Amino acid sequence: MLIIDRLELSFQPGLNVLTGETGAGKSILLDSLGFVLGWRGRAELVRAGAEQGEVTAAFDLPLGHAGRAVLSEAGIEVEDGEVILRRINTRDGRKTAWINDRRVSGEVLRNLSDTLVELHGQHDDRGLLNPRGHRQMLDDFAQLAPAIEKTRGAWRALSAAQKALTAAEARVAEARAEEEYLRHAVSELDALMPEAGEEAALDTQRRMMQAAEKIRADIVRARDILGLQGAEGAVSDATRWLGGVSDKAEGGLDSALAALERAALALDEAQQGVEGCLDQLSFNPSELDDVEERLFAIRGLARKHNVLPDELGPFADELRGRLALLDGSAKDLKALQGDLMTAQAAYDAGATRLTAARTKAAKALDKAMAAELAPLKMERAVFVTEVVDAEAGPEGRDAVAFTVATNPGAPAGPINKIASGGELSRFLLALKVCLTSTDAGLTMIFDEIDRGVGGATADAVGRRLAELAAGGQVLVVTHSPQVAALGGHHWRVEKRQTKTETLSTVTPLDAEARVDEIARMLSGDTITQAARAAARSLMPS
Numbered sequence: 001m002l003i004i005d006r007l008e009l010s011f012q013p014g015l016n017v018l019t020g021e022t023g024a025g026k027s028i029l030l031d032s033l034g035f036v037l038g039w040r041g042r043a044e045l046v047r048a049g050a051e052q053g054e055v056t057a058a059f060d061l062p063l064g065h066a067g068r069a070v071l072s073e074a075g076i077e078v079e080d081g082e083v084i085l086r087r088i089n090t091r092d093g094r095k096t097a098w099i100n101d102r103r104v105s106g107e108v109l110r111n112l113s114d115t116l117v118e119l120h121g122q123h124d125d126r127g128l129l130n131p132r133g134h135r136q137m138l139d140d141f142a143q144l145a146p147a148i149e150k151t152r153g154a155w156r157a158l159s160a161a162q163k164a165l166t167a168a169e170a171r172v173a174e175a176r177a178e179e180e181y182l183r184h185a186v187s188e189l190d191a192l193m194p195e196a197g198e199e200a201a202l203d204t205q206r207r208m209m210q211a212a213e214k215i216r217a218d219i220v221r222a223r224d225i226l227g228l229q230g231a232e233g234a235v236s237d238a239t240r241w242l243g244g245v246s247d248k249a250e251g252g253l254d255s256a257l258a259a260l261e262r263a264a265l266a267l268d269e270a271q272q273g274v275e276g277c278l279d280q281l282s283f284n285p286s287e288l289d290d291v292e293e294r295l296f297a298i299r300g301l302a303r304k305h306n307v308l309p310d311e312l313g314p315f316a317d318e319l320r321g322r323l324a325l326l327d328g329s330a331k332d333l334k335a336l337q338g339d340l341m342t343a344q345a346a347y348d349a350g351a352t353r354l355t356a357a358r359t360k361a362a363k364a365l366d367k368a369m370a371a372e373l374a375p376l377k378m379e380r381a382v383f384v385t386e387v388v389d390a391e392a393g394p395e396g397r398d399a400v401a402f403t404v405a406t407n408p409g410a411p412a413g414p415i416n417k418i419a420s421g422g423e424l425s426r427f428l429l430a431l432k433v434c435l436t437s438t439d440a441g442l443t444m445i446f447d448e449i450d451r452g453v454g455g456a457t458a459d460a461v462g463r464r465l466a467e468l469a470a471g472g473q474v475l476v477v478t479h480s481p482q483v484a485a486l487g488g489h490h491w492r493v494e495k496r497q498t499k500t501e502t503l504s505t506v507t508p509l510d511a512e513a514r515v516d517e518i519a520r521m522l523s524g525d526t527i528t529q530a531a532r533a534a535a536r537s538l539m540p541s
Helices: 026-036 066-073 106-116 131-142 145-177 179-192 198-226 231-248 254-281 285-305 309-327 329-376 421-435 455-469 481-485 511-523 529-538
Strands: 014-019 052-060 082-090 095-099 102-104 117-121 382-393 396-405 443-447 473-477 489-497 502-508
Touching (some): 014 455, 014 481, 026 082, 026 117, 026 443, 066 106, 082 106, 095 106, 131 145, 131 382, 131 396, 145 309, 145 329, 179 285, 179 309, 198 231, 198 254, 198 285, 198 309, 231 254, 285 309, 309 329, 329 382, 329 396, 329 455, 382 421, 421 443, 421 455, 455 473, 455 481, 481 511, 481 529, 511 529
Parallel strands (some): 014 473, 014 489, 117 443, 443 473
Antiparallel strands (some): 052 082, 082 095, 095 102, 382 396
């Protein structure tokens, strides 16, 4: 990885210290660790001449560690608590990650790394200097996740109730805008009451009535010819005459008489059909006017509303429904307004509880910060967590900001604008300690957190780091001999150059080597016996 050929480090529980001259490669080490953890950082880490760079990191996860839940959700098993992260960066920029030899996405890797390692430096990129993240940090400090989730649910219910009421009000407003039209249209349709198929039936009836006068005379003549004065009478006479002589014809007229009988029946059927048609054609002239008036009324309404005549009935039902909505709108709106009030009350109660919890937690955090600042030689500084009203949202109605005053009576202001470099380092160290006090199993990395401080203050920073590391694992990149002297484990980062390449190496230091390294940090390249003595005086006995 860049100036690292091959390197294996086994960090230990407690305070692990990395020292070395500026440019020796300490930042590359952190970049490499950040790479395997999936953090954003240096885009290209492959060393010149190499095809790829690979970083592997192993962690022990005790039972109950938050990382186990992330792995379980990703379907990755953890045996004996060991988790191995491996990530490769090829020369062409492709990156591939594995967890316990299971290929994973960058999102899964980052979700897991958030439970494993916390990086912190003077230019912290994880939110301490960004006021937009202060509320989240206070919420984590107060362990408000369940209460926040409940408030989110109340916010969703409130939003849904507001949306339903707004939509109903819009529908009612639209209906009221056309109320006059709706009532007039429904009145017309109710007065006419058209039925499906009625227009076609009226059209047929009208055409028959219009044609009746033209065809009635011929039908009457046909009826008369078929009647007693015509064919019926003739067939009757023929049947009577032939029947009177049939017994003398020796059966020769039987077939003729049978045919005449059939003809009489057919004539009777024809007469009935003609009579029925005449009955249909018999109407009062005003009836034609009535049929035409209704037919034209149906067709006129269909054109007016741009629907087919047979669709007037369903269209009338639709209009009646819109009127019913309008007529019942007051009741419906009142019910929706009641739902909104209930949802608002539930949200208000949740948001109020959050505000109270945050206010209480802010005081507890301020108290904890005061306790942390005193050992860091900042007992006169004041840290205040401000909780103020903000626009309502899914997580309540509060804005949170961390403010400081470096001296009593001095005006307070944002932490990143008031504190000097050395003060800022100590504020951030104290804040980090307070905010991570509940993060069991979390490895904390401090990158030059002691920048800008020295002497007794640097010693105080080192002692606080050592105390913090007593219950877990802390890695510190430092230029401070006071901090380095308090480390439980010490590595020196060196850069070596040849004619063809520059490589960074990391060497674990034994007790004597530690004395020389701390002496170098005190006096520079020339290590004197006095510097060694000073180094030994800094180191715990």
